[in-house]
Amino acid sequence: MEMTSHERLLIIDFGSQVTQLIARRLRELNVYCEIHPYQNVTNDFLTNFAPKAVILSGGPDSVTREGSPRAPDSLFEMGIPVLGICYGQQTMMTQLGGKVLRGDGTAEFGRAYVTPTSKLTLLEGWFLTDREQVWMSHGDHVSEIAPGFQVFGTSPNAPFAVTADVARNFYAVQFHPEVHHTPNGAKLYENFVRIAGFTGDWTMGAYREEAIRLIREQVGDKQVICGLSGGVDSSVAAALLHEAVGDQLTCVFVDHGLLRQNEAEEVVTMFRDHMNLHVIHAEEQELFLGELEGVSDPETKRKIIGKLFIDVFQKYANGIDGAEFLAQGTLYPDVIESVSFSGGPSVTIKSHHNVGGLPEKMGLKLVEPLRELFKDEVRVLGAELGLPPSFIGRHPFPGPGLAIRCPGEITRAKLDILRKADAVYIDQIRKHGLYDDIWQAFVAILPVRTVGVMGDGRTYDYACALRAVTSVDGMTADYYPFSHDFLGETATRIINEVPGINRVTYDITSKPPGTIEWE
Numbered sequence: 001m002e003m004t005s006h007e008r009l010l011i012i013d014f015g016s017q018v019t020q021l022i023a024r025r026l027r028e029l030n031v032y033c034e035i036h037p038y039q040n041v042t043n044d045f046l047t048n049f050a051p052k053a054v055i056l057s058g059g060p061d062s063v064t065r066e067g068s069p070r071a072p073d074s075l076f077e078m079g080i081p082v083l084g085i086c087y088g089q090q091t092m093m094t095q096l097g098g099k100v101l102r103g104d105g106t107a108e109f110g111r112a113y114v115t116p117t118s119k120l121t122l123l124e125g126w127f128l129t130d131r132e133q134v135w136m137s138h139g140d141h142v143s144e145i146a147p148g149f150q151v152f153g154t155s156p157n158a159p160f161a162v163t164a165d166v167a168r169n170f171y172a173v174q175f176h177p178e179v180h181h182t183p184n185g186a187k188l189y190e191n192f193v194r195i196a197g198f199t200g201d202w203t204m205g206a207y208r209e210e211a212i213r214l215i216r217e218q219v220g221d222k223q224v225i226c227g228l229s230g231g232v233d234s235s236v237a238a239a240l241l242h243e244a245v246g247d248q249l250t251c252v253f254v255d256h257g258l259l260r261q262n263e264a265e266e267v268v269t270m271f272r273d274h275m276n277l278h279v280i281h282a283e284e285q286e287l288f289l290g291e292l293e294g295v296s297d298p299e300t301k302r303k304i305i306g307k308l309f310i311d312v313f314q315k316y317a318n319g320i321d322g323a324e325f326l327a328q329g330t331l332y333p334d335v336i337e338s339v340s341f342s343g344g345p346s347v348t349i350k351s352h353h354n355v356g357g358l359p360e361k362m363g364l365k366l367v368e369p370l371r372e373l374f375k376d377e378v379r380v381l382g383a384e385l386g387l388p389p390s391f392i393g394r395h396p397f398p399g400p401g402l403a404i405r406c407p408g409e410i411t412r413a414k415l416d417i418l419r420k421a422d423a424v425y426i427d428q429i430r431k432h433g434l435y436d437d438i439w440q441a442f443v444a445i446l447p448v449r450t451v452g453v454m455g456d457g458r459t460y461d462y463a464c465a466l467r468a469v470t471s472v473d474g475m476t477a478d479y480y481p482f483s484h485d486f487l488g489e490t491a492t493r494i495i496n497e498v499p500g501i502n503r504v505t506y507d508i509t510s511k512p513p514g515t516i517e518w519e
């Protein structure tokens, strides 16, 4: 589904680890943008996409290497503003007649300071002092700027830190304005989209209207099955579909035996009684747990679960006359990560069950009305649709559920222990009023047993890890700084209240280098 009527900005991805942050900064400015890997951006693609401006991302390759990626040459003939970042700057210079060198001891990794050398609209409001902190991550450097370009800012190891051809609206910077370590970097994007003439027409109110129209167009008079988990994404997707096609919608809530304590009852009651949705409660515990028996490899678990989800949706669709569509709450980060499946420049970290885990041939056609959105945008849309705050504010819960919080082999006994521990932990978090400060929190049961002493007796039980992170969209995350008192009290409660656990640890890994889930 494409949102064609908005002003569009194109981000050409050269494989930087932080490309999605460029998209985030733009979305915050109410500018619609899409990221596409450089391989896909041909001259024809550019013409069809009709961007109002283009940003070239950073990337791991070196423009000095023969055959390294380039932007399509026609880009520079389109008469639209272009911003090149790091690798993007380097390829722009190379393609427009400048020079880039490798080595020479001018690498910069980490913090650096840029000093302005003349006034530039792109930098307006940026230099609050005589220099700005930026984040650099480059081995190559521009040694000669292209004809038409001028220097507007320098850093000790990047004499061409900010360059521009003002007449053609081409801008090129060596640092990364999209990361938090460039504290005022958002200002550059704000100036860039202003220069390009964006009006900021990307709002959730507009999105709602347009999504409803597109769903109606796509679905016609057919029936839609919606995978409903009770999570934020599928709840918002279901509400949107319900508004669009009314009783042509049937939601299927799959209980795969990997849900949290009381989750099934809560979700089914909420949607049936309070939202008037037609919900099928699919009791498929035996199917999922049976297929997962003896499996301990994380990717194998994910693939099995992804396939079974589709089998189950298909099974229920077969029972409904005219059911041709499957709706899912897939978000933009899921899509970005799935790019690597189609040969994009970045590597696959894990297969999200609803994208990478999908079978190649499917009988049902997908309806994914949230495909362009980040999590925080989905929450705004949910509020717009009138979902209760208790649902909009829920912590995310992954489709594969407790399977990926039980590293190693999954057993029913371990799942029971995990459910109890998780319930105590979340209860603690709520009691201390911390739920809304935390982006996601859960317990993982570890595949080790440890020795303890309780009531003068020896115990030999499982260890568990508590996880709690802060984040905006799950793409990067920090661990939550609980007080020691909170951690101590929670550990005591879990050990006292949950038979089978005798040791509690707190996971203080950020993402990256860790991921949020354990598998």
Ligand SMILES: Nc1ncnc2c1ncn2[C@@H]1O[C@H](COP(=O)(O)OP(=O)(O)OP(=O)(O)O)[C@@H](O)[C@H]1O
Pocket (backbone or CB within 6 Å): 226, 227, 228, 229, 230, 231, 232, 233, 234, 235, 252, 253, 254, 255, 256, 327, 328, 329, 330, 354, 394, 395, 396, 397, 398, 399, 400
């Ligand atoms: N137990 C389930 N039953 C039916 N569909 C599910 C289930 N779990 C996940 N899905 C489907 O997979 C999609 C992706 O799952 P994901 O966990 O990313 O989203 P969510 O559960 O809707 O929201 P959240 O990320 O807040 O948990 C969901 O939107 C939903 O369509």
Ligand SMILES: O=c1[nH]c(=O)c2[nH+]cn([C@@H]3O[C@H](COP(=O)(O)O)[C@@H](O)[C@H]3O)c2[nH]1
Pocket (backbone or CB within 6 Å): 302, 350, 351, 352, 353, 354, 396, 397, 398, 399, 400, 440, 474, 475, 511, 514, 515, 516, 517, 518, 519
């Ligand atoms: O629906 C989902 N299907 C999946 O296969 C999946 N894997 C991870 N997650 C959720 O995604 C966010 C980022 O997780 P990671 O840092 O562990 O990759 C976190 O919010 C995770 O809970 C998933 N959600």
Ligand SMILES: NC(=O)CC[C@H](N)C(=O)O
Pocket (backbone or CB within 6 Å): 016, 057, 058, 059, 060, 061, 062, 063, 085, 086, 087, 088, 137, 138, 139, 140, 141
């Ligand atoms: N972060 C980047 O885009 C790096 C570009 C290029 N690989 C360099 O080392 O200079």
Ligand SMILES: [Mg+2]
Pocket (backbone or CB within 6 Å): 229, 231, 232, 396, 397, 398, 399
């Ligand atoms: Mg979920």
